[in-house]
Amino acid sequence: MPLDVVDLRAFYASPLGHVARRFIGRAMLRFWPDCSRQRVLGLGFSTPYLSVLGLGAERVLAFMPAAQGVVNWPSEGMSASALVEPTxxxxxxxxxxxxxxxxxxxxxxxxxDLLEEVGRVLSPGGRMIVVVPNRRGLWARMDGTPFGHGRPFSRSQLQALMRAAEFSPENWAEALYVPPLKRHLLMRSAPAWERAGAGLSLPFAGVHVIDATKQFYRRVPLRATRRSFAFRPILLPRPTPTQRAANPPGDGAAG
Structure with missing residues (x-):
């Protein structure tokens, strides 16, 4: 069942949602510290992160899938959100x-199809950040958060998916090592969980955060080459002595 925009908004308003936004947003800012004069598009439910990444951007749009629903964003000024078909x-x-x-x-x-459509709207040299649940993480195994819904991915699956869509992962990070439990003690110790998980490269992070670049291949058309063959006889028949006597050179027909 698709996520509902009301549930997504409620999650990011909760203490656990603040933890997710903090550490995922920190990984994003390491990849994109400055989006000045850039045209930025958020697809899915990306508004909690666009508020940080979009500072100084030329234009920021928030597209939300039709099956999920849409909310007005930002809260002040003209709305930049829209309901769309992701593909x-x-x-x-x-x-x-x-x-x-x-x-x-x-x-x-x-x-x-989604990545192919993202590649279509990206300009030459454009970049994409993808946040997806880690198949080996605790967050994908518990449906109390939005990261416990949908299809989680392993690192190898994501690499194959991006390669097929002609994207090249440039930077890779994991986030959300803290268990997704709504306990005050865990919320307070979340920074320690993140430092330990990242420092030891533990495999059970909640999400993958990938910074990828759109690849461009210069396709050279194959030219069909035509070859002309002149067939020349290798062995020429030589006249016999009798034929030479009967037809001497310069012998013409009588008039």
């Missing part, structure tokens, strides 16, 4: 510079 984005080709996918890839029925 048919209402944007021209090469119209944005950065794309942020949160609560999107694991929820779609066709991850290949």
């Amino acid at each position: 048919l984005l209402p944007l021209p080709t090469a119209s944005v510079d950065r794309v942020v996918l949160v609560h999107a890839l694991e929820e779609t029925e066709s991850p290949d």
Whole structure:
């Protein structure tokens, strides 16, 4: 069952949601410390992170899947959010510079088509941040948070998926080592969990955070070459002595 925008908004308003936003957002800012003069698109439910990444951006859009629902964002000023079909984005080709996918890839029925559409709207040299649940993590095994819904991914699955969509992962991080339990003690000790998990490279992080670049291949068309063959006889028949006597050189027909 697809996530509902009301549940997503309630999660990020909770203490556990604040923990998720803090550590995922920190990983994002390490990859993209400055989005000035960039056109940024968020797809899924990315508004908790667009509020940080979009500072100084030329333009920020928040597209939310039709099956999820949409909320007005930002709370002040003109709305920049819209309800869309994720695999048919209402944007021209090469119209944005950065794309942020949160609560999107694991929820779609066709991850290949989604990444292909993201690649279409990205400009040359465009970059994408993807946040998806880690198949080996605790957050994917417990449905009390949005990261426990949809399809989780392993690192190898994500690499194959991006390679097929012509994206090259440039930076890779994991976040949310703290168990997804709504206990005050765990919330207070979340920074220690993150430091220990990242320092020891533990495999049970809650989410993958990937910074990928759109690849471009210069396709050289194959030219069909035509070859002309002149067939020349290798062995020429030589006349016999009788034939030479009967037809001497310069012998013409009588007039």
